[in-house]
Amino acid sequence: MKVILAHGPLGFGAIDILNQHVTYFKGVAEDLTRLGIKVRTPFINPYGPVSERANALATAIRDFFSPTERGYVIAHGLGGLDARFALAQIAGVAARVKSLVTIGTPHLGSPIADLHSSAKALHSLFGIDPVILREVESSGALGDLTTDAAKKFAAANPDRNDVLYRNIVGTGRQGTPPALPLFHTCAAFSGTFALMAARRLVSDGMVSFDSARRNKTPWEVWKVDHAEEVGWDLDDPLAAPSPEHLARYRRIVRRLRARIST
Numbered sequence: 001m002k003v004i005l006a007h008g009p010l011g012f013g014a015i016d017i018l019n020q021h022v023t024y025f026k027g028v029a030e031d032l033t034r035l036g037i038k039v040r041t042p043f044i045n046p047y048g049p050v051s052e053r054a055n056a057l058a059t060a061i062r063d064f065f066s067p068t069e070r071g072y073v074i075a076h077g078l079g080g081l082d083a084r085f086a087l088a089q090i091a092g093v094a095a096r097v098k099s100l101v102t103i104g105t106p107h108l109g110s111p112i113a114d115l116h117s118s119a120k121a122l123h124s125l126f127g128i129d130p131v132i133l134r135e136v137e138s139s140g141a142l143g144d145l146t147t148d149a150a151k152k153f154a155a156a157n158p159d160r161n162d163v164l165y166r167n168i169v170g171t172g173r174q175g176t177p178p179a180l181p182l183f184h185t186c187a188a189f190s191g192t193f194a195l196m197a198a199r200r201l202v203s204d205g206m207v208s209f210d211s212a213r214r215n216k217t218p219w220e221v222w223k224v225d226h227a228e229e230v231g232w233d234l235d236d237p238l239a240a241p242s243p244e245h246l247a248r249y250r251r252i253v254r255r256l257r258a259r260i261s262t
Contacts, residue, residue: 001072001257002038002065005029006057007230008077008104009046025076026231027241028249037253040064044082050144050153053078054085058093061086065096072256073100074249076230077207080105080167081144081153088157099164099256101219104204104229107167108211109150111199112192150211164259166219168252169212170204174223185225186234193225204229219255222248 080102172184189205
């Protein structure tokens, strides 16, 4: 069995920092490898638009999978849109992929991206150039995450009949007092979580429930925030991957092997 783990924006495949091997999907590749699964974690431009990122992912898919040994793609965040684009539009990709599992992917767009897009227009109109937003606003990925872009994306990238598509949704951390909605996620996502909560949107802190499930019954629902979907507690980034986190990905693989489609 072969699996590609596709990362989201501002992400990475695997890097070495201070003699430490760090992976975007924390500990997952190593854990699945111990089960005899072949795993690849390609690096995709963190700031690129979906069309560019999809071509890079397609190269990794064609290199790692083959029509006679089709593989599985597990994608987080924007990586899910990259994979959908590659499957729908790039030659030789769908013939090599058995299934795509997306985790916390904004299939219907993101109100957070809409907010940034509106802010960018206002900055341009009034000549304001806030340093803190320059990198975000210049990102090619940001425009692909708006709700308007999502509608056009869906029409241009229909699902393939020969590929199994499944969506996993994050709903925020469990065990949090309901009176403290800001703390259903890490401090880094508390602002975006609060913005969506104000709109009565259940979310993982970055992506709403409905957007992640693509208006379909979710394959699984995880009580974690957006970063914890790939094993990172941003309030404690040095923590080792939890057994629960690794068990989720083992369960994905087990279900794919069994071809459970419920």
